Amino acid sequence: MEKGRDMGMKRVLSVASECVPLLKTGGLADVVGALPGALAGQGWEMRVLMPAYRALRPRLAEWPVVFVEEDLFGGPGRVCAGEVEGVSMLLLDAPHLFDREGGPYNTAGGDWPDNPQRFAALSWVAAKIARHGLGDGWRPQILHAHDWQAGFAPAYLAFGGPRDVGTVITIHNIAFQGWAEATMVEALRLPAHEFHPAALEYYGGLSSLKAAMVTADRITTVSPSYAAELMRPEFGMGLQGLIAARAADVVGILNGVDEGVWAPEAEPLPFGPRKMKGKAANRAALCAEFGLEVPGPLAVVVSRLTDQKGMDLLPQVLPDFIAAGGGLVLLGSGDKALEAEMLRLVERYPGRVAVRIGYDEALSHRIFAGGDAVLVPSRFEPCGLTQMYGLRYGTIPVVAAVGGLADTVITANPAALAAGVATGVTFHPTDAIAFAEALRRLVQLHSDRTVWTQLQKRAMAQPVGWGASAAAYARLYDSLLPA
Numbered sequence: 001m002e003k004g005r006d007m008g009m010k011r012v013l014s015v016a017s018e019c020v021p022l023l024k025t026g027g028l029a030d031v032v033g034a035l036p037g038a039l040a041g042q043g044w045e046m047r048v049l050m051p052a053y054r055a056l057r058p059r060l061a062e063w064p065v066v067f068v069e070e071d072l073f074g075g076p077g078r079v080c081a082g083e084v085e086g087v088s089m090l091l092l093d094a095p096h097l098f099d100r101e102g103g104p105y106n107t108a109g110g111d112w113p114d115n116p117q118r119f120a121a122l123s124w125v126a127a128k129i130a131r132h133g134l135g136d137g138w139r140p141q142i143l144h145a146h147d148w149q150a151g152f153a154p155a156y157l158a159f160g161g162p163r164d165v166g167t168v169i170t171i172h173n174i175a176f177q178g179w180a181e182a183t184m185v186e187a188l189r190l191p192a193h194e195f196h197p198a199a200l201e202y203y204g205g206l207s208s209l210k211a212a213m214v215t216a217d218r219i220t221t222v223s224p225s226y227a228a229e230l231m232r233p234e235f236g237m238g239l240q241g242l243i244a245a246r247a248a249d250v251v252g253i254l255n256g257v258d259e260g261v262w263a264p265e266a267e268p269l270p271f272g273p274r275k276m277k278g279k280a281a282n283r284a285a286l287c288a289e290f291g292l293e294v295p296g297p298l299a300v301v302v303s304r305l306t307d308q309k310g311m312d313l314l315p316q317v318l319p320d321f322i323a324a325g326g327g328l329v330l331l332g333s334g335d336k337a338l339e340a341e342m343l344r345l346v347e348r349y350p351g352r353v354a355v356r357i358g359y360d361e362a363l364s365h366r367i368f369a370g371g372d373a374v375l376v377p378s379r380f381e382p383c384g385l386t387q388m389y390g391l392r393y394g395t396i397p398v399v400a401a402v403g404g405l406a407d408t409v410i411t412a413n414p415a416a417l418a419a420g421v422a423t424g425v426t427f428h429p430t431d432a433i434a435f436a437e438a439l440r441r442l443v444q445l446h447s448d449r450t451v452w453t454q455l456q457k458r459a460m461a462q463p464v465g466w467g468a469s470a471a472a473y474a475r476l477y478d479s480l481l482p483a
């Protein structure tokens with residue numbers, strides 16, 4: 001008997017390269033890890049397939065093997081099933097591809113040269129599970145692939161003949177497209193006759209993301225605004241024509257945040273909309289931790305330091321903000337030149353600016369709890385999670401009006417303030433002039449206690465959980481089930 005069906009649950013296989021709590025390099029992992037719990041309440045049992053990277057292999061000893069592939073792109077592969085913090089995981093163990101020192105995608109020297117094969121292998125196994133099921137009898141009705149790493153999964157399934165499993169590709173960031181040389185068609189087990197512009201061919205090579213976008217039944221992305229932006233050349237990064245051509249199958253579904261994890265009431269110094277003294281205690285603690293004294297708004301940033309996130313604008317807008325009484329706590333890592341630039345700000349503004357280079361989940365909580373405002377000056381932002389943590393924590397988002405940032409923050413213009421619906425400050429375009437103006441607005445709002453309190457209360461009241469989005473995914477899956 002198939003597991004899941006006996007409990008009346010419908011079944012979906014989620015395929016991704018990272019998943020909280022096992023491995024995270026960015027927001028993708030948060031979303032992949034949160035979806036199973038969110039969808040369970042919608043009648044869908046979701047299992048997550050991801051690679052067994054070196055650090056995850058010790059877990060496999062006690063997990064049953066539910067799938068075997070003798071020749072998986074140059075070595076044997078097997079899938080072991082287990083549960084981690086309530087999430088049903090399927091780990092793909094293929095030592096020749098994943099048991100190595102370094103990050104999931106790269107090592108100190110750059111991207112792993114065999115990334116095309118590594119993630120083609122993940123996708124190959126996903127497609128096989130969709131077609132034939134697991135050793136324990138479980139077979140999904142829907143295959144849900146995330147980003148380029150899972151991009152070939154819907155393609156293998158589509159090229160493998162008639163199928164009864166619906167497929168979805170979710171684009172978390174179109175900047176990463178899974179490029180491979182055209183000479184790899186055969187090595188990646190793709191049909192040579194599909195190598196043409198209407199299918200696999202992409203600027204003379206291969207893109208696993210394009211392969212998914214051509215073959216999946218539906219294309220989703222993580223906010224309605226990003227879905228619309230992707231049809232324009234400035235955001236679509238080469239794939240805008242394809243997205244536009246498939247517009248009828250494109251859906252933007254906002255991410256949620258895990259309200260159990262991002263809960264101001266559960267922080268070591270708890271607070272809430274009716275207990276804002278606790279918020280002040282968090283601010284004081286954060287200032288003490290970093291030796292800061294900030295008379296005006298304390299801005300915070302928790303981010304990958306990349307061009308996408310607009311961090312290079314900070315040095316340009318900070319002087320005026322500091323002069324107006326502001327301060328900054330930044331936690332992040334990424335681009336080495338940006339890291340160095342951020343550290344220079346500390347020297348320039350001692351007692352006003354603190355920077356921590358690195359990745360630190362616990363510190364990120366203290367930062368959101370203690371900040372007055374969170375800055376997200378992204379050039380593009382498919383959804384963005386940190387502005388939503390800001391909303392939950394009464395840490396007012398100051399964001400570029402792009403993608404999911406535009407969909408989740410209501411700017412404090414006079415009309416919105418009068419209507420009592422404002423939750424933050426948005427600016428457009430993403431440049432130093434607009435960003436600086438937004439910070440001036442922030443200082444002004446912060447100086448009026450009544451307005452500021454109203455803003456914080458509205459922000460904290462805004463729903464940012466998974467409820468509505470999980471229902472939207474469930475409706476999407478349902479629409480793909482055979483009638």
Ligand SMILES: Nc1ncnc2c1ncn2[C@@H]1O[C@H](COP(=O)(O)OP(=O)(O)O[C@H]2O[C@H](CO)[C@@H](O)[C@H](O)[C@H]2O)[C@@H](O)[C@H]1O
Nearest residue numbers: 026027028172303304332358359360364381382383384385
């Ligand atoms: N140094 C650090 N220490 C601790 N925590 C850190 C950190 N740097 C980042 N984080 C955390 O990592 C996550 C980043 O998520 P984002 O949504 O902001 O961006 P990302 O660009 O990675 O994700 C992509 O995928 C997600 C998911 O769909 C989209 O929301 C987004 O727009 C898209 O670019 C957040 O949980 C943040 O708190």
